[in-house]
Amino acid sequence: MTDLSVTTDAQTQELTDGFHLVIDALKLNGIDTIFGLPGIPITDLTRMAQAAGMRVISFRHEQNASNAAAIAGFMTQKPGICLTVSAPGFLNGLTALANATTNCFPMILISGSSEREIVDLQQGDYEEMDQLAIAKPLCKAAFRVLHATDIGVGVARAIRAAVSGRPGGVYLDLPAKLFAQSIDAETGRKSLIKVVDPAPRQIPAQDAVQRALELLKHAKRPLILLGKGAAYAQADADIRSLVEKTGIPYLPMSMAKGLLPDTHAQSAAAARSFVLPGADVVMLVGARLNWLLSHGKGKTWGGKDQKAWGAQKFIQIDISPQEMDSNVRIDAPLVGDIGSCVSALLAGIGSDWAKPPAEWLDAIAERKNKNLANMAATLAKNPTPMNYHSALNVVRDIIKANPDAILVNEGANALDFTRSIVDMYKPRKRLDVGTWGVMGIGMGFSVAAAVVSGQPVIAIEGDSAFGFSGMEVETICRYNLPVCVVIFNNNGVYRGTDINPTGGPDVAPTVFVKGARYDKLMDAFGGVGVHATTPAELRKAMEQAVSSRKPTLINAVIDETAGTESGRITSLNPQSARKK
Numbered sequence: 001m002t003d004l005s006v007t008t009d010a011q012t013q014e015l016t017d018g019f020h021l022v023i024d025a026l027k028l029n030g031i032d033t034i035f036g037l038p039g040i041p042i043t044d045l046t047r048m049a050q051a052a053g054m055r056v057i058s059f060r061h062e063q064n065a066s067n068a069a070a071i072a073g074f075m076t077q078k079p080g081i082c083l084t085v086s087a088p089g090f091l092n093g094l095t096a097l098a099n100a101t102t103n104c105f106p107m108i109l110i111s112g113s114s115e116r117e118i119v120d121l122q123q124g125d126y127e128e129m130d131q132l133a134i135a136k137p138l139c140k141a142a143f144r145v146l147h148a149t150d151i152g153v154g155v156a157r158a159i160r161a162a163v164s165g166r167p168g169g170v171y172l173d174l175p176a177k178l179f180a181q182s183i184d185a186e187t188g189r190k191s192l193i194k195v196v197d198p199a200p201r202q203i204p205a206q207d208a209v210q211r212a213l214e215l216l217k218h219a220k221r222p223l224i225l226l227g228k229g230a231a232y233a234q235a236d237a238d239i240r241s242l243v244e245k246t247g248i249p250y251l252p253m254s255m256a257k258g259l260l261p262d263t264h265a266q267s268a269a270a271a272r273s274f275v276l277p278g279a280d281v282v283m284l285v286g287a288r289l290n291w292l293l294s295h296g297k298g299k300t301w302g303g304k305d306q307k308a309w310g311a312q313k314f315i316q317i318d319i320s321p322q323e324m325d326s327n328v329r330i331d332a333p334l335v336g337d338i339g340s341c342v343s344a345l346l347a348g349i350g351s352d353w354a355k356p357p358a359e360w361l362d363a364i365a366e367r368k369n370k371n372l373a374n375m376a377a378t379l380a381k382n383p384t385p386m387n388y389h390s391a392l393n394v395v396r397d398i399i400k401a402n403p404d405a406i407l408v409n410e411g412a413n414a415l416d417f418t419r420s421i422v423d424m425y426k427p428r429k430r431l432d433v434g435t436w437g438v439m440g441i442g443m444g445f446s447v448a449a450a451v452v453s454g455q456p457v458i459a460i461e462g463d464s465a466f467g468f469s470g471m472e473v474e475t476i477c478r479y480n481l482p483v484c485v486v487i488f489n490n491n492g493v494y495r496g497t498d499i500n501p502t503g504g505p506d507v508a509p510t511v512f513v514k515g516a517r518y519d520k521l522m523d524a525f526g527g528v529g530v531h532a533t534t535p536a537e538l539r540k541a542m543e544q545a546v547s548s549r550k551p552t553l554i555n556a557v558i559d560e561t562a563g564t565e566s567g568r569i570t571s572l573n574p575q576s577a578r579k580k
């Protein structure tokens with residue numbers, strides 16, 4: 001606790017204030033890092049937090065600070081903190097707060113706000129905005145603190161809301177006046193709350209466990225689907241045991257890659273389009289049946305048309321009871337925290353669990369081996385110019401040699417090819433665009449990943465994707481973070497080949513400056529910039545980046561014709577019936 005003292009004639013009274021109580025409340029709860037961007041009314045808060053021993057990581061744009069807080073929350077199960085100024089700073093942080101909520105990442109966006117009396121009468125204050133009202137529909141919970149004595153409760157409520165149950169984003173509104181409010185230090189100290197058991201376990205009901213086990217036991221073609229909820233849970237050993245003891249093939253969703261090594265014999269990732277329609281019982285572990293899984297129906301799942309359900313039965317493990325039946329019937333809902341659910345299943349399977357029929361496993365292995373062989377042949381090619389495959393063959397080797405490195409990934413083709421080509425070996429090492437497929441997470445995630453883990457970070461970025469947060473390469477250099485950004489530069493969004501059909505001087509909307517040298521951006525801030533046109537150059541530069549831990553940006557030139565519209569999700573583009 002930091003105290004301020006004032007001497008009056010009568011006595012010396014120890015005082016504290018809003019600034020110090022916010023810092024003390026966060027520290028009391030084990031929060032040691034703030035991602036943010038200073039300005040009125042929170043500049044002094046950032047200084048004082050640093051003076052109080054917190055790590056304060058200052059960004060160039062709040063969206064990136066907010067994305068950093070979100071992914072720090074995912075990696076640590078502690079709410080990541082983003083601190084911004086009022087109205088515009090708050091709004092800049094809001095997209096990532098909403099994205100965090102959608103992805104179930106625990107974070108707290110703390111924004112300073114203007115004077116309530118003026119805001120509420122709409123009298124035109126400096127950066128006037130009713131931030132609480134705007135944040136509410138976009139996050140899991142939103143709170144405002146008006147009195148210094150309520151800071152302890154406000155921070156405690158924000159922490160609980162962020163991490164308990166299904167995690168998500170929380171907004172905490174701190175008006176400017178609050179920071180300077182002085183109160184008696186002892187009163188302040190007593191008002192703080194160290195949150196006990198912020199994310200209580202939620203034990204599944206025994207009958208629900210039995211129902212799930214019954215279904216699984218009688219399955220002829222079972223499949224386990226691991227989502228990023230399973231990765232978040234940090235129940236890695238139990239999840240691996242469950243998969244291995246049951247012998248059931250599994251598919252990892254993007255951010256669940258590495259929960260078991262992608263090279264695991266039971267991974268069915270290379271036979272996805274065979275196992276989804278073919279399975280008779282599917283157990284979802286922290287994965288939702290949203291668009292990323294074609295809503296659990298349609299042709300992907302063996303349905304006869306886009307809306308039709310397949311023949312499979314579903315077991316779903318999720319902390320939120322409302323998730324059940326969201327898209328198709330869930331035959332065995334298993335509601336609880338993933339760690340508790342998985343350990344209850346493990347206890348129930350005993351030691352004489354029969355492995356799935358060989359017919360199913362052999363059929364998967366056959367598809368898988370064929371697809372892996374095709375992939376290996378494609379990766380071995382060395383075309384000029386370099387394409388996604390030949391470049392990713394290098395990235396794949398670098399991650400294999402450095403399994404503790406964290407892979408951040410965004411783009412369209414740059415995302416989809418990386419996800420399918422680059423194997424992950426450890427949990428929570430792949431961080432990407434998540435549920436929304438949002439661009440702009442790249443540098444915020446990279447900074448946070450490096451700060452939180454101390455491990456090298458490799459960011460594979462489409463050239464468009466990078467542009468959303470590119471200025472943070474200065475942040476990476478300023479904090480000297482071991483981040484290697486690789487830009488897959490194909491001169492545009494999806495491809496660099498579109499032309500303006502009118503023949504006018506403007507280039508097509510998807511096309512950027514040709515042959516741009518993103519590596520020079522890194523030079524500007526003292527990092528290492530490399531221009532790579534061949535896999536050999538890319539390999540050398542990546543190896544050096546990882547071993548030197550120097551901030552590095554590699555401009556990897558990719559064939560501008562190689563990508564497809566929207567990567568793998570071309571079919572989501574609406575089509576005009578009119579002839580062009």
Ligand SMILES: Cc1ncc(C[n+]2csc(CCOP(=O)(O)OP(=O)(O)O)c2C)c(N)n1
Pocket residue numbers: 410411412413414415436437438439440461462463464465466488490492493494495563567
């Ligand atoms: C915030 C946001 N804006 C726009 C989009 C649409 N979008 C999807 S991928 C993408 C960029 C794809 O280009 P690039 O990153 O260069 O990857 P490439 O396919 O060229 O490898 C865009 C703009 C989005 N997903 N999110």
Ligand SMILES: [Mg+2]
Pocket residue numbers: 462463464488489490491492493494495
């Ligand atoms: Mg591109």
